[in-house]
Amino acid sequence: MDANRWAEMFPCMIARTSTTDVISIGVGGTRNGALQLMRAELQVLSPLVPIREVNFLRFCKQHAEGVWAVVDVSIDADRDASNPSNFVTCRRLPSGCVVQDMPNGYSKVTWVEHAEYDETAIHRLFRPLIASGMGFGSKRWVATLQRQCECLAILMSTVPAADHSAITASGRRSMLKLAQRMTDNFCAGVCASTVHKWNKLYAGNVDEDVRVMTRKSIDDPGEPPGVVLSAATSVWLPVSPQKLFDFLRDERLRSEWDILSNGGPMQEMAHIAKGQDHGNCVSLLRASAMNANQSSMLILQETCIDAAGSLVVYAPVDIPAMHVVMNGGDSAYVALLPSGFAIVPDGPTSSAGSGPNHSGSNSGGGGNNNSNGNGNVSMGRGGSLLTVAFQILVNSLPTAKLTVESVETVNNLISCTVQKIKAALHCES
CATH class of the missing domain: 3.30.530.20 (START domain)
Incomplete structure (x- = not known):
């Protein structure tokens, strides 16, 4: 819910983000029920893949004790029918994550990404990757989140390395x-x-x-x-x-x-x-x-x-x-x-693909089929x-x-x- 910290956690995915309006701050001093309007520039690191500029609502809801959901959906306030060049090339359909407290002090994260985008704007080299969800999809968000959390754990450790x-x-x-x-x-x-x-x-x-x-x-x-x-x-x-x-x-x-x-x-x-x-x-x-x-x-x-x-x-x-x-x-x-x-x-590194104009994928906390038994990464065949x-x-x-x-x-x-x-x-x- 903090735009700056969100960008810091996903530095290679989020080029820029800001909160344009806070519609509700939540109830009882918590983020439960918080609703805000945000902008973001999402990226895949290549000049052949255009940046996705999205204008969206972000809603935070406490589902149960220790279970929170943060969900986004695009709003088309910037779409100007009189100006075809201002056509939105990407819309964020209901997307986000469910975060659940685990007894061992960890969090279980379930992530869903659902986007509608203009495939013709993407170079042919990158279309299979983007359609598989590895470019802007949940696999990439979860992989980045895992790596960043591991980094934070090491940096906060009191054991000298x-x-x-x-x-x-x-x-x-x-x-x-x-x-x-x-x-x-x-x-x-x-x-x-x-x-x-x-x-x-x-x-x-x-x-x-x-x-x-x-x-x-x-x-x-x-x-x-x-x-x-x-x-x-x-x-x-x-x-x-x-x-x-x-x-x-x-x-x-x-x-x-x-x-x-x-x-x-x-x-x-x-x-x-x-x-x-x-x-x-x-x-x-x-x-x-x-x-x-x-x-x-x-x-x-x-x-x-x-x-x-x-x-x-x-x-x-x-x-x-x-x-x-x-x-x-x-x-x-x-x-x-x-x-x-x-x-x-x-x-794609697995058979999980999607239609040509929709990128929808989800990944649970332990459901990462891109790692081998040693925890090392196997990124492609x-x-x-x-x-x-x-x-x-x-x-x-x-x-x-x-x-x-x-x-x-x-x-x-x-x-x-x-x-x-x-x-x-x-x-x-």
Whole structure:
């Protein structure tokens, strides 16, 4: 019911949300009977899948002792019949979750998503995934919720973990806060949400499936000032999502695709676990200096994986600034521009599908058929859909004009990276 905390719990799914009106606050000092009008931008991390802008009512009801339901339904207040371009491409039909207290202190969550959407707006590559419910459906909400709850349990634990014993508790918090901002900004750059004022470029020198956008960064201590260029594309690879994720997050293999690696392996300087799976973590990597005149560079990286997909996000960071952060200092003044990868299976992982224009699926608390006996994730039987995105500073003057060369450089960077990944995994087309 708290828009800010809802967005924090599902950072890769919710680009932006707000409560526009509180119609009822609930009775007896509780949320029982609370009704509010909300807006949200929901996303799948690919430039080939449009953001879903939804305007909906959210109702909270206590069903029984320890059992609560939170349900949404779209309202079409924004639909303007006189303006066809304002047609709503997605409606949220009754959707939401039932949360039940369990005797062991856990919660049992049953989730239902029911949406009506315009399939023609989605690129053919992603249609099977979206129709299966793995894009915006209940499987993805539940998978994200499980991963985030596991992360919170680890961060709130009083038992010291061996992997970050060199970093103080306040240093851990600062590093995680910085990593969260980095990942949020990465997502905002992939999907062109209204978090930043992006301008889409229509340039003849850019590959057809690469989306290039630009914006000006002014007076933001968390970013270098100037003209920022974002480029993103999605490609299909005949490699399993798990194999692709393991390859991209491995600092020892980074030189096979990353020009920032100086052609050699990187070393992990710090590691903060965010889940039981080793792939859920924040780490600090150091690139080897090629010669005495070159300073070694630090890269902040966050990786996460769950039953719906995985993410590898990174950004070069200033060494003195990271020393401040690791000692518990304020991370808001560390300037960074993120790049990275989002990986999803190329279609449904089970037979649970739905009609071409409706995505309806539900998943109970323990009913996750995407995990094997070890609790590890098996995300797909076939190939992967890989989204590659870069944000780079092309000019340190916000007033500078964008040049054709800058656009070509970022386009070449993205296509070169894709080719290097294909070559390393022996899947050149």
